[in-house]
Amino acid sequence: MSDIIIIGGGPAGLMAAEAASQRGASVCVYEAKPTMARKFLMAGKSGLNITHSEPLDRFLSRYGDDAVRLAPFLRAFPPEAITAWMAGLGIGVKTGSSGMVFPQQWKASPLLRAWLRRLDAAGVQFFPNHFWQGFEGEALVFKHGGENILVKADRAIFACGGGSWPRLGSDGGWRKGFEAAGIKLLPFQPSNGALLVDWSAHFVERFHGAPLKGVRFRVGDVSSRGEAVVTKSGLEGSGIYQMSEALRQKMAAGEQPILEIDLLPDSQMARLEKRLEQAGKKESFSNLLRKAFGLRGAKASLVREAGQARGDLPKGLKRLPLTVAGFADMERAISSVGGVPWEALDDNLMVNARPNVYCVGEMVDWDAPTGGYLLSACLAMGLVAGRAAAK
Ligand SMILES: Cc1cc2nc3c(=O)[nH]c(=O)nc-3n(C[C@H](O)[C@H](O)[C@H](O)COP(=O)(O)OP(=O)(O)OC[C@H]3O[C@@H](n4cnc5c(N)ncnc54)[C@H](O)[C@@H]3O)c2cc1C
Structure with a gap:
């Protein structure tokens, strides 16, 4: 049994894994797809706009009403902390004239490779091809190789993403398991789409x-x-x-x-x-x-x-x-809104109705425009929940 299980190996889940393991927890990441962070890689195809260099107050204002809940996370991991974290992975940044920040290499793959290497070296274990289906008592049920397997952990951090570009893994397949556990969800709607x-x-x-x-x-x-x-x-x-x-x-x-x-x-x-x-x-x-x-x-x-x-x-x-x-439909939208409502979560992103279960990233109901704001918030939420879960 590990201390902490992360469900979903996208940027929010990987950051939760890193934060928890840095605090000494033993961490396992379960991912539905054969490889991690497919949407993150896709996001990098036309330039991974990972954050924005404008002053923090202005940066926070981009999240509209959601800034009230997101600000503590974004202050804990502001844009300059993101670029420092990238530097720690050997990834420099370049800032466009509009203030948008990209990795020096433009795409996401060098950053992801360095990140996965560091997580691996820190002892984080990865379990690809494990699709989470629901809770059974305290255990988590995953579909793997045509079989259901039960996994137990002290704490679980869900980072299953929103509903856009479902072929990259974030297909909302986790919703059924949440609803069966009595956690009310908001329908997904496309955002930042055509x-x-x-x-x-x-x-x-x-x-x-x-x-x-x-x-x-x-x-x-x-x-x-x-x-x-x-x-x-x-x-x-x-x-x-x-x-x-x-x-x-x-x-x-x-x-x-x-x-x-x-x-x-x-x-x-x-x-x-x-x-x-x-x-x-x-x-x-x-x-x-x-x-x-x-x-x-x-x-x-x-x-x-x-x-x-x-x-x-x-x-x-x-x-x-x-x-x-x-x-236009979800298939091609950059992001989605809907999913887990803020009311269901406490200030550390733990599900009120299910202690020791956390939700981070785009599966939570918040919205932001493109410009680096989506990834910034996903990373910041992952960091805060990972630290809280490891306490
Ligand atoms: C084309 C495109 C371009 C983009 N460009 C940018 C950009 O430049 N800047 C920016 O800020 N944002 C961008 N985004 C948005 C950004 O990629 C997302 O907001 C971000 O990836 C969400 O991170 P996440 O970790 O919450 O979820 P995801 O990245 O969606 O990761 C969720 C992970 O959970 C896994 N998963 C889902 N369900 C289960 C389950 N039941 N069991 C196990 N695993 C599961 C999925 O396979 C996936 O790997 C872009 C998105 C797209 C589609």
Whole structure:
């Protein structure tokens, strides 16, 4: 029997394993997949944005209402502690002009390899291909090689991830076991995912795959400058992901979710009005967009797609309204919300109704935009729960 069992070998689980083993606990990590941290590796494919270098208060504000519960963890393992921890693994960082922090090597694999080596050397044991199914009394039931095996430990830390990209392992298969144990869960919803927009056939045919660069997105009071790509079913990209929470709130309130796009964020309204005045009245609409406002291609077509007429200009270019039909499904979302509600957990992330059982990472119901905030919180939660469990 080990002191502590970690269920789920993603970043939150591995950090819990490290923190607990540093405090002298004997630790075993049980993972459903044949290898650890598949989503972490996928996250690194287009650059592992592991944290952000902005001042801590601003950093914490990115977590919205969840900052109240997450702040103690993030203060215990703030961005500079993450980069120091990486340095300890021999991984330098580079910081982009926007403040986003990446490993020097850009991807996740060198970091993961060094991390697993260090855990192994510290005596942490790994049990891949073990899928946790439920509790049986005090024991944990895992499916392994077609058989059910029972495992006992003093404490268990669950780090099974959210519901997005289920093929990488975090498929919500743990939910049944939690619900059977009387732990109430919130349904998963995609976050930081693509938006669905009912494009016209003409627009999709001509512009799917086209980037929208240098624009500003706005939903109510929330706005973000960024980029997106037109897809067959809507829009995706970092600028869009920042709008997830605000859009979800509108949908939950039964309001029509409208995404406003400022196509000319560097131009003041008065300047655009002047340009409109100066433009020849006889210009066709597309010529007017091109000559007076420099808009062509997907951006110009988007103006028509959003139903803006000549009379709506220039306001329609600064606040181009797109009706959002919903979020694309979980399969491709960067993260999810839902899962274990905060009310079910104490300040050390222990399940109130099940002493000695902890939950960390994305399986807990919190949300954050992309920019390094997701991984930062997963690592910080793992650290705090690992230390608490090892006490
Ligand atoms: C394409 C993509 C890009 C991303 N890029 C970034 C980024 O740049 N920056 C950032 O901050 N975040 C990024 N993320 C999000 C980030 O990867 C996740 O938030 C993070 O991996 C969640 O960590 P976790 O440990 O909580 O869960 P996961 O990483 O999902 O790990 C959970 C682990 O638990 C295992 N498991 C699940 N159920 C069971 C079970 N029943 N029994 C045993 N094991 C189980 C899974 O196999 C998995 O290995 C990205 C995500 C995706 C999909």
